[in-house]
Amino acid sequence: MGAGLGAAVIGAGLWYFVGRGIDREIGWVAIGVGALIGFVMKRLGSRGFAAGAVAASLTLFAILVGKAFLYSWWLGQLDIEFAADVSMVELVMQNFEIIDLVFLGIGAAAAFGQLKND
Numbered sequence: 292m293g294a295g296l297g298a299a300v301i302g303a304g305l306w307y308f309v310g311r312g313i314d315r316e317i318g319w320v321a322i323g324v325g326a327l328i329g330f331v332m333k334r335l336g337s338r339g340f341a342a343g344a345v346a347a348s349l350t351l352f353a354i355l356v357g358k359a360f361l362y363s364w365w366l367g368q369l370d371i372e373f374a375a376d377v378s379m380v381e382l383v384m385q386n387f388e389i390i391d392l393v394f395l396g397i398g399a400a401a402a403f404g405q406l407k408n409d
Contacts, residue, residue, distance in 0.1 A: 295346055298331040299324075299353035306357025311364055318390060321398030324357075325350040329405030338406055346402035351395055358391075359383050 302324035310316050329346045337346070362383060 292332075292337070292345055294335045295328055295332040295337070295349050298328040299349040299356075302327055302350070302353035303357040303360070306354055307360045307364070310357070310361040316358070316361065318394030318397075321350070321354055321394040322401045324353050325398035325401030325403075326405065328353065329402035332402075333405050340407075343403035343406040346406055347399035350398045350402040354395055354398055355383060358386075362386060 305324060305327075306316075306320055309320050325347070328349050329343075332342060332346050359380070
């Protein structure tokens, strides 16, 4: 699980840096984040439903953390006074849309699917 957490940190960074680099979010990155976490956990011997659930949870966590940092960076770019008064959780919740749920689900499924029993 430690390696999965490490992959989740990398995945959050991937979400942040891709979004910052192109100045928008690309939902397909969620598949890459999930696949990365699932691959790392499978490569290190994790298998089964429980491992898949952990990988899916780590994927959701990674994407939401990446979104929070990206929104925080975008808000900082606006250089307005109220930027310091908004929490990262508020930023994500205010900008959360149905399509975000779709890609969160797809990313989690990508992670979970790698760890199903062979």
